[in-house]
Amino acid sequence: MTLTELQMKDIILMENGKRVGNVSDLEINAQNGHISAIVVTLRGKMMGLFGKEEELVVPWNQIITIGTDIILIKSPEQVSIIEEAGK
Incomplete structure (x- = not known):
């Protein structure tokens, strides 16, 4: 599976659907080469306050399944929201 294929999938919360x-980036563990997290650009918050973009960092172990069209994740309390300067 490629990053482009992951980027096309919708990220869905298991608890409420x-x-x-959508996936915007991946975090890779440099020591073992494995994906440690996916970075998700939050829907409806493309440009937040002062042109910053909000993203959700979802640790790989919080992903329940990767389907043909969606990636199902656990509760957002288990993940981190970060702000990144507008691109």
Whole structure:
């Protein structure tokens, strides 16, 4: 599976079926080469305060399943929201 294929999938919360956003990036563990987290651009918050973009960092172990069209994740309390300067 490629990053482009992951980016096309909707990120869905398991607890309520809500669409969160789409994969924008991956975090890779440099020591073992494995994906440690996916970075998700939050839906409806493309440009936040002062042109910053909100993203959700979802640790790989919080992903329940990767389907053909969606990635199902656990509760957002288990993940981190970060802000990144507008691109």
